[in-house]
Amino acid sequence: MLAVVSSWDVYIHFPILLVLVNIVYSASRYDNWGEILNHAVRGMVYIVFFLGMVFAVLFGLAWVVQKVF
Amino acid sequence: MSNPSVIHSNPPPLRWQAALMSFAVPGLGQIVQGIYGKSKGRLIKGIVFLVIIWGMFGYGFAKAEFKNVYLAHAQEQFLEEDKFAGGKRNRAFGIGGMTFSPLMGDLVNRCQYPAQFWVGIPAWPALWNYFFADTPILENYYQSPGAMKKGEVKSRQTLLEEREAADNTLQLKPTMGRLWDIYWIYTVIAGVLGLLVIYDAWAGPVKMVPKPVKKGAK
Numbered sequence: 001m002l003a004v005v006s007s008w009d010v011y012i013h014f015p016i017l018l019v020l021v022n023i024v025y026s027a028s029r030y031d032n033w034g035e036i037l038n039h040a041v042r043g044m045v046y047i048v049f050f051l052g053m054v055f056a057v058l059f060g061l062a063w064v065v066q067k068v069f
Numbered sequence: 070m071s072n073p074s075v076i077h078s079n080p081p082p083l084r085w086q087a088a089l090m091s092f093a094v095p096g097l098g099q100i101v102q103g104i105y106g107k108s109k110g111r112l113i114k115g116i117v118f119l120v121i122i123w124g125m126f127g128y129g130f131a132k133a134e135f136k137n138v139y140l141a142h143a144q145e146q147f148l149e150e151d152k153f154a155g156g157k158r159n160r161a162f163g164i165g166g167m168t169f170s171p172l173m174g175d176l177v178n179r180c181q182y183p184a185q186f187w188v189g190i191p192a193w194p195a196l197w198n199y200f201f202a203d204t205p206i207l208e209n210y211y212q213s214p215g216a217m218k219k220g221e222v223k224s225r226q227t228l229l230e231e232r233e234a235a236d237n238t239l240q241l242k243p244t245m246g247r248l249w250d251i252y253w254i255y256t257v258i259a260g261v262l263g264l265l266v267i268y269d270a271w272a273g274p275v276k277m278v279p280k281p282v283k284k285g286a287k
Binding site for chain 1: 108110111113114117118121122125247248251254255258262265266268269273274275
């Protein structure tokens with residue numbers, strides 16, 4: 001169980017980095033906090049969607065490889 | 070629908086001074102611009118930049134036990150080894166027939182540092198210790214591996230190997246493992262964000278405005 005927990009603990013950093021990076025990036029483009037937060041949330045959604053797609057493709061490939069070989 | 074284009078409108082005040090300030094302390098330029106230009110949004114933004122960027126850097130640096138911000142004298146060792154082996158480039162960094170200078174090779178070898186550098190003051194002692202090993206600053210935190218001090222009895226190779234062994238021991242700790250990489254990623258991302266902050270201090274916010282439509286255009 002401990003091994004499982006420690007193998008997942010790196011992923012805790014993903015949402016933290018996602019939020020911080022998007023806030024700073026958006027704040028470097030706007031001065032108005034409404035626009036900053038709006039842009040940051042959109043950025044987060046794009047990144048999660050893109051990484052989700054990559055995850056789905058890799059998961060699918062892993063499944064195919066496991067079934068075929 | 071008009072095609073939006075990006076322009077910089079209303080350049081911020083004190084742009085060069087602010088960029089320099091944000092180079093040393095991320096967000097300081099925006100804080101000064103906020104006070105000078107009476108812009109609360111820009112002032113708060115500067116504080117947010119400072120807290121996030123130095124927070125990320127400090128977190129990654131401290132969690133790695135202050136061992137991931139450095140510039141090693143590795144290229145010097147590689148050049149020496151290649152020279153000893155007959156002169157043909159083998160270990161030293163370079164492109165094609167060109168061999169990099171020691172500094173360039175060391176930057177390639179430790180490619181995290183050129184990104185960490187933009188965090189500002191907290192990353193700079195590593196560069197100082199690289200160039201001035203005899204008068205180091207905060208050496209326990211920013212030691213330059215392979216730096217040959219006056220009177221150093223160990224070889225450069227031994228110094229580099231000792232540092233590598235220490236880093237490997239640290240990575241083998243049950244609490245570290247793959248997190249070792251996550252922690253330097255924090256410091257590198259903080260540095261890259263620092264670049265954006267410097268640019269924002271100089272250029273101000275980017276605004277999307279519609280392109281003027283030319284007469285007769287379809």
